[in-house]
Amino acid sequence: MTEATKGPLHGIKIIEFAALGPAPMGTMLLADLGADVLRIERKPGAGARPTAGLFDPKIDILNRNRRGVAFDLKQPQAIAAVLRLVEGADALIEGFRPGVMERLGLGPEVCLARNPRLVYGRMTGWGQSGPLAHAAGHDINYLSLSGALHAIGEPGRKPVVPLNLVADGGGGAMLLALGVLAGLLEARGSGRGQVVDAAMTDGCALLMSMMYTLKAMGQWQQRRGSNLLDGGAHFYDTYPCRDGKWLSIGAIEPQFYALLLEKTGIDDPAFQAQWDRERWPELRAKLARVIARRSRDEWCAVFEGSDACVAPVLDMDEAPHHPHNVARATFSEVGGVMQPAAAPRFSRTPPAAATPPNPGSDPDALLDWGFSADELTALREQAVL
Numbered sequence: 592m593t594e595a596t597k598g599p600l601h602g603i604k605i606i607e608f609a610a611l612g613p614a615p616m617g618t619m620l621l622a623d624l625g626a627d628v629l630r631i632e633r634k635p636g637a638g639a640r641p642t643a644g645l646f647d648p649k650i651d652i653l654n655r656n657r658r659g660v661a662f663d664l665k666q667p668q669a670i671a672a673v674l675r676l677v678e679g680a681d682a683l684i685e686g687f688r689p690g691v692m693e694r695l696g697l698g699p700e701v702c703l704a705r706n707p708r709l710v711y712g713r714m715t716g717w718g719q720s721g722p723l724a725h726a727a728g729h730d731i732n733y734l735s736l737s738g739a740l741h742a743i744g745e746p747g748r749k750p751v752v753p754l755n756l757v758a759d760g761g762g763g764a765m766l767l768a769l770g771v772l773a774g775l776l777e778a779r780g781s782g783r784g785q786v787v788d789a790a791m792t793d794g795c796a797l798l799m800s801m802m803y804t805l806k807a808m809g810q811w812q813q814r815r816g817s818n819l820l821d822g823g824a825h826f827y828d829t830y831p832c833r834d835g836k837w838l839s840i841g842a843i844e845p846q847f848y849a850l851l852l853e854k855t856g857i858d859d860p861a862f863q864a865q866w867d868r869e870r871w872p873e874l875r876a877k878l879a880r881v882i883a884r885r886s887r888d889e890w891c892a893v894f895e896g897s898d899a900c901v902a903p904v905l906d907m908d909e910a911p912h913h914p915h916n917v918a919r920a921t922f923s924e925v926g927g928v929m930q931p932a933a934a935p936r937f938s939r940t941p942p943a944a945a946t947p948p949n950p951g952s953d954p955d956a957l958l959d960w961g962f963s964a965d966e967l968t969a970l971r972e973q974a975v976l
Contacts, residue, residue: 596940596941596942596943597625597940597942597943598623598624598625598626598933598937598940598941598942598943599624599625599937599940599942600621600624600625600626601625601626601627601940602625602627603621603625603626603627603681603682603775604626604627604629604679604680604681604682604960605618605621605622605626605627605628605629605680605681605682605683605684605771606628606629606631606673606676606677606680606682606683606684607628607629607630607631607657607683607684607685608630608631608683608684608685608686608687608692609630609631609632609633609659609950610685610686610687610714611646611686612686612714612730612755612759612763613686613714613758613759613760613763613764613767613791614684614685614686614714614763614764614767615651615653615654615686616653616759616760616763616764617684617712617714617763617764617765617767617768617771617789618630618657618684618768619652619653619654619655619656619657619764620764620765620768621768621771621772622655622656622657623655623656623933623934623942623945624933624937624942625940625942625943627657627959628656628657628658629657629658629659629660629676629956629957629960630654630657630658630659630660630950631659631660631661631662631673632659632660632661632662632950633661633662633663633664634661634662634663634664634976648948648950649947649948649950650926650928650947650948651948651950652928652930652931652948654948654949654950655925655930655945655946655947655948656945656946657949658949658953658956659949659950659952659953659956660953660954660956660957660976661952661954661976662975662976663974663975663976664695666973666974666975668970668973668975669975669976670695670696670697672957672962672970672975672976673697674697674701674702674705675960675961675962676957676960676961677697677702677705677706677709678705678706678961679706679960679961680706680709681708681709681710681775681778682709682710682711682712682771682774682775683702683709683710683711683712684712684714684767684771685712685713685714686713686714686715687715688715688725688727689713689715689719689720689724689725690725699711699713699786703784706784707782707783707784708778708782708783708784709784710771710774710775710778710784710785710787711784711785711786711787712767712770712771712774712787712789713786713787713788713789714763714764714767714789714791715788715789715790715791716728716729716732716733716758716763716790716791716792717733717790717791717792718788718790718792718793719786719788719790720788729755730755730757730758730759730791731752731755731758733758733762733763733790733791733792733795734752734753734757734758734795736792736795737762737792737795737796737798737799738796738799738802738803739757739795739796739798739799739802740752741813741815742799742802742815742818742821743815743821744815744816744821745815745816745822746814746815746816746817746823747815747816748815748816750815757795757798758791758792758794758795759791761794761795761798762791762792762793762794762795762796762797762798763789763791763794765794766789766793766794766797767787767789770787770789771787773787774787801820802820805818805819817868819843823868823871824843824871825871825872825874825875825878826840826841826842826843826848826851826865826878827840827841827842827843828840828875829904830878830879830882830883831879831882831883832882832883832885832886832887832889832890833883833884833885833886833889834886834887834888836886836887836888836903836904837887837903837904838882838887838890838901838902838903838904839901839902839903839904840878840899840900840901841900841901842899842900842901843900845865846898847898847899847900848865850897850898850899851899851900851901854893854894854897854899854901855878855881855882855893856881857877857878857881859877861873861874861877862874862877887903887904888903890903891903910922911929920932923944923945925944925945925946925947926947926948928947930945932945933945954967954970954971954976955967957970957976
């Protein structure tokens with residue numbers, strides 16, 4: 592393997608403390624791009640996470656592309672070993688409630704004393720401070736507090752949960768990875784590390800920036816399903832086809848909207864009132880009747896490659912096989928598991944092919960982090976590793 596096929600983050604060393612949710616996804620993003628991530632699991636029977644049974648660690652995609660070791664973190668020898676690892680790391684990522692790492696003796700103050708250049712990434716729902724900092728929560732709760740959940744759904748209906756894409760994924764994992772990378776860049780110049788406090792509540796609020804802009808301009812109503820980007824507009828919504836499958840339409844710009852009308856054969860003059868909010872419900876009903884006349888695949892044949900901004904709504908079995916996704920290798924099969932491939936793409940330093948999860952079963956990885964074979968043997972004999 593050449594240097595150019597190891598990814599743009601080749602040479603960056605990161606310690607990850609095993610957790611659920613956005614922390615492993617954020618670390619996966621960094622590992623996908625070539626960072627050498629050592630995942631530290633808790634030794635079986637030594638305080639394993641009670642929710643760990645939700646995921647099979649051997650097929651959990653979020654754990655791909657890194658090696659792992661299992662430590663008994665209740666033993667002082669284990670803490671000493673981890674601090675040895677900290678000395679050679681560029682970053683550390685943890686996803687526990689505030690105070691957990693401090694109680695283990697691995698908080699930011701201790702770790703930065705051992706390695707002043709360390710970027711210490713902390714992923715929580717509510718953040719390291721504030722009235723809710725120590726409370727439990729999940730994606731749906733963090734999404735609620737930001738104003739985002741209230742805005743998603745149909746008129747007069749309950750708020751719709753957008754999977755856990757927004758808080759765990761966008762507001763959590765993505766911003767955690769961005770924060771750690773920003774910290775690493777700053778440390779190169781200053782020689783000093785710092786703590787990155789990534790909170791999903793903060794991230795969700797940040798992702799709502801465009802909606803808060805529209806609200807400030809008087810172009811966003813609090814009523815769900817009555818706005819341009821929330822399904823309120825007839826030209827930005829999903830529609831069922833004759834076969835029960837769905838089509839998404841996003842023809843916002845006038846030229847795209849005109850092409851939508853042309854491709855669907857709509858010549859009703861009422862549709863010329865594209866931006867008349869009062870007529871949106873009427874126009875949606877009319878457009879729905881037109882879309883229902885054909886199957887999804889028939890409509891795809893009509894719109895394929897056009898600028899009408901129409902696409903099929905694919906399920907998780909269909910998406911990997913769509914010709915566009917196939918052409919870009921957007922999905923790949925790793926260890927028998929179909930999964931999204933690394934993103935974004937790099938022209939000169941593409942990342943290596945993904946490796947399947949290897950939960951806590953590669954203690955020899957410590958040899959690459961400065962431990963000798965004798966030290967590794969001693970840790971095993973002490974039942975620390």
